[in-house]
Amino acid sequence: MEALVAAFAPIWVLTAVGWLAGRTGLLGAQAEAVLGRFVFHVSMPAALFTVVARTDLAGFANTSMLAFAAGTLAATALGLAASRRLFGRKPAEQVVGALAAGYVNSGNLGIPVAAQVLGDASFVAPVLLFQVLLVTPVMLAVLDARTGASAADRPGDRVRRLALLPVRNPVILGAGLGAVFSAAGWHLPGALAHAVDLLGGAAVPTALVTLGLSLHTPPGEAAERPGRAETAVAVLLKTLVQPLAALAFGALVLDLPRPQLLAVVLLSALPTAQNVYVYARLYGAAPALARSSVLVSTVLSMGTLSGIAWALGGR
Template identity: 25%
Template sequence: MLTTLAALMPVILVIASGYLIARTGLITGDQWRGIEKLAYFVLFPMVLFRTISQADFTSFHALNMGGALLMSIFLMTALLLGARKTIERIWGIPAVRFTSIFQGTLRWNAMIALAIADNVAGKTGLATLAVAMVFVIPVVNILSILVLSHFASGSAPSAQKILKDLFSNPFILSIGLGVLFNLSGLTLPGVVGDTVEIFSRAALPIGIICVGAGLDLSALRRPGPALTMGTFLRPAFMPLLAFGCAMLFGVSGPALVAVVIASSVPCASNSYLLSRQMNGDAKLMAEIITLQTLAATVTTPLALFLLT
């Protein structure tokens, strides 16, 4: 446990430093938006392309890992939707607040996941997690949109808009290009490869500093059933569910580490934006993101220690 925590502690400290930098006013709100865009559209695509283009896909079973992750996502979706009326009857949580619980349980923060994979398993962990993102990101995005559209009376985007967003997602594009480059057997010219590596080295620290800067502790209110459920369903049950599915699919080694990381890191920060755009409970979503990120400093190392 101490070894796992020691591997993750640098990530936790960098997140904390982002929070402190934001609160001191060294970097202001508009400047943070620019840094976030740089990380999202340039730096992280670079690190994903580099790791995927150089990955040895024969070292793990990508389809088995993807199948395990998708199975855990669909099982959790079925459980949440099946329990929605019971949740409302017992705890008085209306449908619109349920959408934030749903997103908080299903979606995951790729920036934190990549940083942890790099620290825990190095280049192999990065490449494996990048492949996992190909399976998971489109599915959880579509499920979140459908649930918000149905339960929050939000205006759902058209199928064409969803497809356009997915295929213009810089993470998905960079992973796809990396796979094509890997299969081609080509290698990047020395100068180009060195340039991409420099961008890659900047991605993870800048990305997780932005995660820390986005935490808003002042927005937290007294915990109620919705906030408690939205915060702890994911770290308490998703790693166990994903681990069980991984065992069914025979997943082991770095692929198992990637499955546990993907299922135990806090939910994606852009869940708040989607909730706001589709008339969900954006305030509850922001609180869930903040508390989950804080809780993950304990729950993610614990999940890695117990399950891998």
């Protein structure tokens, strides 16, 4: 339990720093918007490029990833359906509901959790690739189409907009370039690689500070608050349904060995990534739902991750 607390502590500290900065007005009225754009357009692409470029793409073709993908598919599909059927969300907001239910915090939380519980952080690499190279482009493409296209657009315009998405969207561009470098075995020159590392290193702390800033509403402004039921559904899907679906598929269909099964289920139970809030904020699609899902699922996952490690024989 102490190891999990140590892994979660930076998340809470940096989020609290953001809240204090917002409450005191230290960074100004536009800080949340400016920092959010910095993460999305500059720092996060650099971080994704670095991670993917240094990861062997062969790790993507991992049998146990089928179980993780099954859990992700189940949670995101149910999250999408709940946003549409139960809560009447608009199409772009439905995408955020799906991400809140099934997009795990595999980077800044998955790596320390895997290292502490599994004894090997390399288990996280296929999950990162799956989310960065498959889930993120698909979801951002839908978000872009729903928020950027108008009813007057001709079919050709929409196809062209979708085709140019990797160039227009810095997150997809960064991940895509990283995949090219990984596949070709290329490396950036030393000084440039160090600069990209520094820039990418700012992504996680800045995103968490931005999340903290969003928790403070200036006097006179009405805060958008998702219904408790909607947050509860998203968090339930994220912390319980996704790992249970991965467990069922991994154990009953793939008959995974216990160590692989533990890794898949543990990583499936990670809380909603703060990236979901960054995407929701930039596209103006249900940012309050994303924010509350990140915070609540992070709190609850301390208990669920500990339970999984105990039940499936973690270290």
